[in-house]
Amino acid sequence: MSKEINIPENPVSRFLFSSTKAGWIWLFVRLYLGYSWITAGWKKVNSDAWVGENGGAAIKGFVSGALAKAEEGKDVTGWYASFLENMVLPNAKVFAVMVAFGELLVGIGLIVGLLTGIAAFFGAIMNVSFLFAGTLSTNPLLFILATWLVLAWKNAGWYGLDRFALPLLGTPWARKGNEFVGHDRNNTSV
Template identity: 80%
Template sequence: MQKEVLIPENPVSRFLFSSTRAGLIWLVVRLYLGYSWITAGWKKVNSEAWTGDKAGTALEGFVKGALAKAADGKDVTGWYANFLEHFVLPNAKVFAYMVAFGEVLVGLGLIFGLLTGIAAFFGAIMNVSFLFAGTLSTNPLLFILATWLVLAWKNAGWYGLDRWALPFLGTPWARGSGQKQNSFTAK
C-alpha cells in the first residue's frame, strides 16, 4: 500500500482559483460572459421563432444547417449529426425553449455571481454544442473563459452573491465533518 503524497499547488493557480483577491479578475470575466449570454438569450426569448407562436422554427433551421454540413463531410461529426437529427429536431420546440431560457439563466447567474461555477458549466455545455454543430463565432473564446470560471468556482463569485450563497450551501465534502461551512478563505 502506497503512502499518499500531497503535491503542493503552485502560487499562480492558488491565487487564480483560491484567493479572493483574484475575484476582481473573475468579476470582469463573469460580466463579459454574462452580458454575452443574457443579450443572446433575451433576443431569443423575445423572438417568435424561438419562444413564440412559431417556437422551434429558428432551431430547426439551425439544426438543418448543421445536418447539411455533416452531409458535406464538413465541420459536423456523424455522431453529433445523428443526435441532432433523431433527438433535437423532433423536439425542436422544447430545445428552443431550453436554449433561449438557458442562455438568460446562465447570463443572470454569471452577472449576479450566483452559483457561478454551475452557470459557467452550463454556458460551456451550450458553447460546445454550438461548436459541435459547426458554428464558430465567439464560441471558442466563450468556452475557454467559461472553463476557467468553472475552475475558479470557489472565488469567481466573491464579488457577487456566491460570497454568501456558497458558505450557506456548504460543500458536500465538508457536511457533517465538523468543518466550518465556508468556501472562501480571506487571502
C-alpha cells in the same frame, strides 16, 4: 501499502483559483460572459421563432444547416449529426425554450455572481454544443472563459452573491451527517 503524496499547488493557480483577491479578475470575465449570454438569451426569449407561436423554427433552421454540413463531411461529426436529427429536430420546440431560457439564466447567474461555477458550466455546455454543430463565432472564446470560471468557482463570485451563498450552501463533499457544512473562503467551518 502506498503512501499518499501531496503535490503543492503553484502560487499562480492558488491565487487565480482560490484567492479572493483574484475575484476582481473573475468579476470582469463574469460580466463579459454574462452580458454575452443575457443579450443572446433575451433576443431568443423575445423571438417568435424561438419561444413564440413559431417556437422551434430557429432551432429547425440551425439543425438543418448543421445536418447539411455533416452530409458534406464538414465541421459536424456523424454522432452529433445523429443526435441533432433524432433528438433535437423532433423536439425542436422544447430545445428552443431550453436554449433561450438557458442562455438567459446563465447570463443572469454570471452577472449577479450566483452559483457562478454552475452557471459557467452550463454556458460551456451550450458553447460546446454550438461548436459540435459547426458554429464557430465567439464560441471558442466563450468556452475557454467559461472553463476558467468553472475552475475558479470558489472565488469567481466573490464580488457577487456567491460571497454569501457558498458559505451557506456548503459543498457536497463537506457533509456532516445528513447536513451540508458551510465553509468560508479559508476552508474553515462556518
